[in-house]
Amino acid sequence: GAVVSQHPSRVICKSGTSVKIECRSLDFQATTMFWYRQFPKQSLMLMATSNEGSKATYEQGVEKDKFLINHASLTLSTLTVTSAHPEDSSFYICSASWDRVTNTEAFFGQGTRLTVV
């Protein structure tokens, strides 16, 4: 299957700082990438959908100024958590898809565990 690499896998940062998470599709061109957040023992909550070359579409309740998403190329999307606070501590996962027309499955990155202290 297709490979999606997410980096870093774990990050600890101080409150008030910004953290950037990268999501790369290694062997295919991802026209669309998705960012999810997962709290302990809860399901994946879609935060935003990013299409290469255009602005991300954010889900209701997700602050676009706090969670900056950039999808500058067909293989890379980044999520920047700005001015992080302890309540932003969570598990963030990206997924990527290459073909919206035939509705192929999405492939997930390994996830990033963010801890804000």
Added chain:
Amino acid sequence: EDKVVQSPLSLVVHEGDTVTLNCSYEVTNFRSLLWYKQEKKAPTFLFMLTSSGIEKKSGRLSSILDKKELFSILNITATQTGDSAVYLCAGGPGAGTYKYIFGTGTRLKVLA
């Protein structure tokens, strides 16, 4: 509001048992349902179901979709300890938007 509900929330079985996991959905413009297995980190893809009544199989795992009753089941036969994981299902509108709604998952524990 779109939602996906999975049951049971958790399940403990012994090796060799057969389990059935349930997923019901209410998703606007539904087109496909995905099943994932999540162990410690990222979910891994199991099945994508788009047609009603057609069973998909992969080894000891199989899944089927009922678009009339709006649910899907995931069966695991002859369970092994390595099957212990959280199983997620997600319903989505498919082509054009690819926005999937995830259920809360079923936590399966298989005892030796």
